[in-house]
Each structure stands twice: as C-alpha cells, then as structure tokens.
Amino acid sequence: MAGTGIVERHNGPNHSILGTLATPFVAFGRFMVLLAESNSKMRAMTRLNELSDSALAARGVTRDAEMRRIMGIDANL
Numbered sequence: 001m002a003g004t005g006i007v008e009r010h011n012g013p014n015h016s017i018l019g020t021l022a023t024p025f026v027a028f029g030r031f032m033v034l035l036a037e038s039n040s041k042m043r044a045m046t047r048l049n050e051l052s053d054s055a056l057a058a059r060g061v062t063r064d065a066e067m068r069r070i071m072g073i074d075a076n077l
Contacts, residue, residue: 044070 036042048066056063
C-alpha cells in the first residue's frame with residue numbers, strides 16, 4: 001500500500017504550530033492515496049504485480065499485454 005507509515009502525534013505541550021498547520025495537508029494526502037487505491041484499475045494492477053512472470057506465461061499472456069488490457073487507453077499516458 002502506498003504511503004503507509006507510522007506518524008506519531010504529540011498532543012502535549014511540545015506540539016508545534018507547524019504540525020498543526022500541516023494537519024489538513026496530511027489529511028488531504030492520505031485521502032488522495034485512499035482514493036487512488038480504491039480505483040478498480042489500481043487494484044487490478046496490484047494483483048498483476050503480485051503475479052510472477054512464470055505464472056503469466058502459464059496463462060499465455062505477457063505483463064505488458066495485461067497492463068494494456070487493464071489500463072486501456074490510459075496505458076499510453
């Protein structure tokens with residue numbers, strides 16, 4: 001999963017003003033990652049990346065062909 005990490009929050013007296021100002025941007029970034037990962041094409045690409053080349057060869061397809069099938073016209077971007 002992209003962007004996974006542990007972020008420690010300090011809610012005590014050492015909490016900085018910069019941390020407070022960054023909070024909405026961090027939330028927006030997390031939302032964008034969540035939105036991208038919920039896309040069906042992204043999920044299909046993740047499943048494709050989990051397959052080995054030998055497993056794809058057993059199916060009679062190549063990684064490039066499967067990527068183009070999943071992404072459709074977006075594969076050219």
